[in-house]
Structures are given as C-alpha cells and as structure tokens.
Amino acid sequence: MQNRFTPAPPFQSDKVHKIGVFDSSVGGLTVLQEIYRQLPHESVLYFGDTARVPYGTRSAAEILHFTRQTLDWMVSQRVKMAIVACNTSSALALDTVRNEYDLPILGVVLPGARAAARLGRRIGVIATPATVNSNAYLRAIEEANPLAQVWQVACPEFVPLIETNRLAEPYTLAIAKAYLQPLLDRSVDTIVYGCTHYPHLEPILRQFVPMSVQFVNPAIAVVAAAARELNLLGLQSHLLAQPTTFVVSGNPAQFAQLATQWLPTQPSVQQIILPTVPVS
Numbered sequence: 001m002q003n004r005f006t007p008a009p010p011f012q013s014d015k016v017h018k019i020g021v022f023d024s025s026v027g028g029l030t031v032l033q034e035i036y037r038q039l040p041h042e043s044v045l046y047f048g049d050t051a052r053v054p055y056g057t058r059s060a061a062e063i064l065h066f067t068r069q070t071l072d073w074m075v076s077q078r079v080k081m082a083i084v085a086c087n088t089s090s091a092l093a094l095d096t097v098r099n100e101y102d103l104p105i106l107g108v109v110l111p112g113a114r115a116a117a118r119l120g121r122r123i124g125v126i127a128t129p130a131t132v133n134s135n136a137y138l139r140a141i142e143e144a145n146p147l148a149q150v151w152q153v154a155c156p157e158f159v160p161l162i163e164t165n166r167l168a169e170p171y172t173l174a175i176a177k178a179y180l181q182p183l184l185d186r187s188v189d190t191i192v193y194g195c196t197h198y199p200h201l202e203p204i205l206r207q208f209v210p211m212s213v214q215f216v217n218p219a220i221a222v223v224a225a226a227a228r229e230l231n232l233l234g235l236q237s238h239l240l241a242q243p244t245t246f247v248v249s250g251n252p253a254q255f256a257q258l259a260t261q262w263l264p265t266q267p268s269v270q271q272i273i274l275p276t277v278p279v280s
Helices: 026-038 060-076 087-092 109-119 129-134 136-144 158-163 170-185 198-205 218-233 252-262
Strands: 019-023 044-048 081-084 105-107 122-127 149-154 190-194 214-216 245-248 269-271
Touching: 019 026, 019 060, 026 044, 026 158, 026 198, 026 218, 026 252, 044 060, 060 081, 060 087, 060 129, 081 218, 087 105, 087 109, 087 129, 087 136, 105 109, 105 218, 109 122, 109 136, 109 190, 109 214, 109 218, 122 129, 122 136, 122 170, 129 136, 129 149, 136 149, 136 190, 149 170, 158 170, 158 198, 170 198, 190 198, 190 218, 198 214, 245 252, 252 269
Parallel strands: 019 044, 019 081, 044 245, 081 105, 122 149, 122 190, 190 214, 245 269
Antiparallel strands: none
C-alpha cells in the first residue's frame, strides 16, 4: 500500500523489530499494559491517532481509511506484528486489511468475544456506536457459544469523557449508570469492554455493578493471542525490551499528560503529521 503519511525516518533500529499497537488515543494503553505483563521481552511502537479521536461515531469508510494509513506507516517502521487496539477498527476494518498486508495483524473483538463466551451466558457488551452497529461482538459471541444471550449498549460519551480526563466528575458516574442499567435489568453475568478505553472506567463502574458480574477486558485475550502467534511464527523476542516508542497524530504533550495516570512514568511522545487525504 502507498504510504499516506508524511515521510519519517524509522523510530527503531534495524536489529529490533517491534510490535505495533495502535488506537485512536489512550484506549490502547490497556493493551500496552498487558504486553508489559505477558510479553516483557517485546518492544513496542505505540501510535495514537489523537488528531481524529474518537473513532466510534465515524463511518466505516473513514475507519478503513484511517486503519490503512496507520498500517502503511507501521509497515514503513518495520514492525513484525500489528495489534489493532481499537474495537471500532477491529470490527469495521480488520477483515479487509488482513488481506492487504504481509504481516500478522490481530484485532481485539474476536479474542474478547471468545473470552466472554467462555465465562458467561447472559452477556452485555458496552461499546462505541460504530462497534455496536457492526454487530461484530454479537456474531462472534454467538458463534463461540450459541447458547449465550447477548445485549449491546452504545456508549458514545465514554471516550470523550476519558479523553478529557473527567473520570472523577459526578456526571461520568451518572452517565455510566444510565448506560449500564439496561444490562443490569437483564441480569447479565458478564460485561465485555467493547472499547479499549473502557477498562479505564472500571473503578467507576464497580461503584454500582455487582461483584457477581464479571468484566471482560479483551486486551488480556488479544495479547495472549499475540504471544501464541509470535511463538508459532518464531518471531518472539528474547532480548531486553527497549523503551516503548510513543507517536501521536495530534498534540504530544496532551497525550503524555493524559497517559501518565496509566503508565509507570510520563512518556516521551513524538508527533507525525497526517495529510488531509479525502476518504474515497
């Protein structure tokens, strides 16, 4: 594919091939945290498309366009694997782009759906409007467990609230209760985070969701799948991991400040400028 990004030199050496992780912004940090835990020898190139966050209210054509742009750039950076740490991109673009690039590309929907199907029988999915409208989780859960009952709720305000660091505000708790109450009324036993931003909300959700209800974080499952894939392909690293490279399309300082609350230290963040290419 043609590289649609402004040309930039590789951020890594020829000797170290990293896992590329990308999301609209800080949601993919939940995947990054799992890489640190499950794959401590792997180095990571993290891209947040912060100039165009949120993804969840955009069209399928836009999401595919953005995903291709990111993968074009990651290929230019010689990543050995890409993890689409965005449920919206995973739901709307993954099947297409997997056939267009010569590297393993993993998404979060299928691993997350299978994990939920193993745990629960009455399953709620909270996700962005685009992910809910795709029915990707519904189909994947029902395929994994035909006996499961699934209900989906679109939560359009969650990502903007997280991105503007409003987790501690009473309004966030109120909107969370409004979104999840229909699922609690259905007596769900499992709730899937159908957006990688949403695990950041767990301390808030646990204020009113019964402890008997299990939360499924697809980040855990997709990194476990990545570990298996790396082993199968002989791509696993046995070296000391390099510090994570953080790159964004928007304001680096704003991303660094927001991300610090979920990372061991404040990250050093670089910016790449995306061209204004119309969606075809």
